[in-house]
Amino acid sequence: MNQEQPVISVTRVSRAFGSKTVLKDISLQVNRAETFGLLGPSGSGKTTLVKLLTGIDEVSSGEVQVMGVRMPKLTMLQQIGYMAQSDALYTELSAKENLEFFAALYGLRGGNRTRRIGDVMELVNLQEHLRKRVDQYSGGMKRRLSLAIALLHEPPLLILDEPTVGIDPLLRQSIWKELRSLNNQGTTIVLTTHVMDEAEKCDRLGMIRDGKLLAADTPAGLMQATGSATIEEAFVTYGGGRK
Amino acid sequence: MRIRAITLRILRQFIHDKRTMALMFIAPLLVLSLMSLVFNSNAYKPNIGVSGAAAVFSPALEAQDAAVTSFTTTEQGEAALRDSSIDAFVTVEGNAPSVILEGSNPAATRAAMQVLREAVLQLQPAASVTGLIQPSVSYMYGAEDMTTIDRFGPIMIGVFVFFFVFLIAGVSFLRERTTGTLERLLSTPLKRWEIVLGYVGGFGIFTVVQALLISWFSVHMLGIMMAGSFGYVLLITLLLAITALTLGTLLSAFAGNELQMIQFIPLVIVPQIFLSGLFPLDTLPLWLQRTGLATPIYYGAQALMDIMIRGKGWSSIALDAYVLVGFSLLFMVLNVLALRKHRRM
Numbered sequence: 001m002n003q004e005q006p007v008i009s010v011t012r013v014s015r016a017f018g019s020k021t022v023l024k025d026i027s028l029q030v031n032r033a034e035t036f037g038l039l040g041p042s043g044s045g046k047t048t049l050v051k052l053l054t055g056i057d058e059v060s061s062g063e064v065q066v067m068g069v070r071m072p073k074l075t076m077l078q079q080i081g082y083m084a085q086s087d088a089l090y091t092e093l094s095a096k097e098n099l100e101f102f103a104a105l106y107g108l109r110g111g112n113r114t115r116r117i118g119d120v121m122e123l124v125n126l127q128e129h130l131r132k133r134v135d136q137y138s139g140g141m142k143r144r145l146s147l148a149i150a151l152l153h154e155p156p157l158l159i160l161d162e163p164t165v166g167i168d169p170l171l172r173q174s175i176w177k178e179l180r181s182l183n184n185q186g187t188t189i190v191l192t193t194h195v196m197d198e199a200e201k202c203d204r205l206g207m208i209r210d211g212k213l214l215a216a217d218t219p220a221g222l223m224q225a226t227g228s229a230t231i232e233e234a235f236v237t238y239g240g241g242r243k
Numbered sequence: 244m245r246i247r248a249i250t251l252r253i254l255r256q257f258i259h260d261k262r263t264m265a266l267m268f269i270a271p272l273l274v275l276s277l278m279s280l281v282f283n284s285n286a287y288k289p290n291i292g293v294s295g296a297a298a299v300f301s302p303a304l305e306a307q308d309a310a311v312t313s314f315t316t317t318e319q320g321e322a323a324l325r326d327s328s329i330d331a332f333v334t335v336e337g338n339a340p341s342v343i344l345e346g347s348n349p350a351a352t353r354a355a356m357q358v359l360r361e362a363v364l365q366l367q368p369a370a371s372v373t374g375l376i377q378p379s380v381s382y383m384y385g386a387e388d389m390t391t392i393d394r395f396g397p398i399m400i401g402v403f404v405f406f407f408v409f410l411i412a413g414v415s416f417l418r419e420r421t422t423g424t425l426e427r428l429l430s431t432p433l434k435r436w437e438i439v440l441g442y443v444g445g446f447g448i449f450t451v452v453q454a455l456l457i458s459w460f461s462v463h464m465l466g467i468m469m470a471g472s473f474g475y476v477l478l479i480t481l482l483l484a485i486t487a488l489t490l491g492t493l494l495s496a497f498a499g500n501e502l503q504m505i506q507f508i509p510l511v512i513v514p515q516i517f518l519s520g521l522f523p524l525d526t527l528p529l530w531l532q533r534t535g536l537a538t539p540i541y542y543g544a545q546a547l548m549d550i551m552i553r554g555k556g557w558s559s560i561a562l563d564a565y566v567l568v569g570f571s572l573l574f575m576v577l578n579v580l581a582l583r584k585h586r587r588m
Contacts, residue, residue: 084426101248105432
């Protein structure tokens, strides 16, 4: 099928904080232009894994490679668009000032910067709130602005930590459509979620619980292998909850 | 490019945050004005009571600008002393005058004693005074009309700049950590030292304005003595501000929230003020004097006094300036290392 090398390759990764092991022996691969979902309850280690992928954190053992480069590597950060779980925004600044700041950090300048700011704000449907201060934004709007910032520099790899929390269903649908079209343009997307119906929309899914990767396959594949009708059932089965 | 982006962002945050701007710009002026009023006010005029034969002192005391109250009996005078309506009570018992002082306020006591001494001197002229040779007095630094605020002014300029920059830079860096924006910054190709320099840039520009305003206000509005160059005052306050900034951001790594940042004030700021030269250091134990040498405000205050009171130039303040630069560089390096806790590369 896919002859290319995987965009992300995680090999036998563990991460411990002191004596507490948060991730245990995780191996997975993410291919180019697919949407890979990490599904798991809160506290399962999703965010820790995401931080390893972005190079903010380092593995205790094992290896993470992004586009064939061993992480963490500073220069690779230019290739990654990251949206954190918390809306890391400067609330006393306007949306435009936030965007301009992050655009400058990624080296966007001049007309290109202005064009990209317009593009991403249209994508998340915030163009008429561009000059508003972020502390006047609602929770959902802040989430969308965070997403817009992650998309600014057109990264080939997008890593989104709980991207659709607090976003209304209609807009969520339009954001998924956009993620799809990014896939079509060759962008690889890794996202975390704890919403089952959202997980179904991913090309492939990794189920995480207690720091262990239970399974990784297409949603259909996971359901088929466990003989379940829904992703939720499949998750319960993999989690050892078989009746 | 990236450093400039951080600098610009910090300036924009300031411009949007009117209250913090007011705190940085107006509060120091307010406190300096208050200090100047308190320390510049006219000398205290003691209120002295006399009774019986002591009434002969009255004209001489009044000539010394003291308020004199006459009492008919000793008991009345002592009662007035007891309820603190007079500072001293003079009676004559036998041949010698006797004085009871109210005594609860050292400043008032000193003023009363001064007045009494002068009055006695006036009443017994002739022999004792004529024999004295009057020395001619001139001033190496300062002037005859130099007041306490002229001495405190330069130190307080340094203290204010340090205090406000330390607190605001520390809190804003702390917030960067608690709101998750620091992690967001570290997920971009930004290098750790670029963050530190960006902060120095943003707060540096801001403190130049602050230092300009405080120094201008002190010299031109409050009339604090200014014998030296305004440019040197700016240079020293700027260096002091950068030291405060880098120390503030460094210590914010050890604070979990804003309140814990405030808790550094009595630990880091107040001892520095006491060791800055505001009070004479020569009488302190040697180890405490040595401790003063390890505090940035000490060097800033020494340099500012050299410039503003003694009118000295670069050769005298160079060492202080270099030490402040050294402190800043040290704290910057430590900041870059402290950020390793959040991202190793």
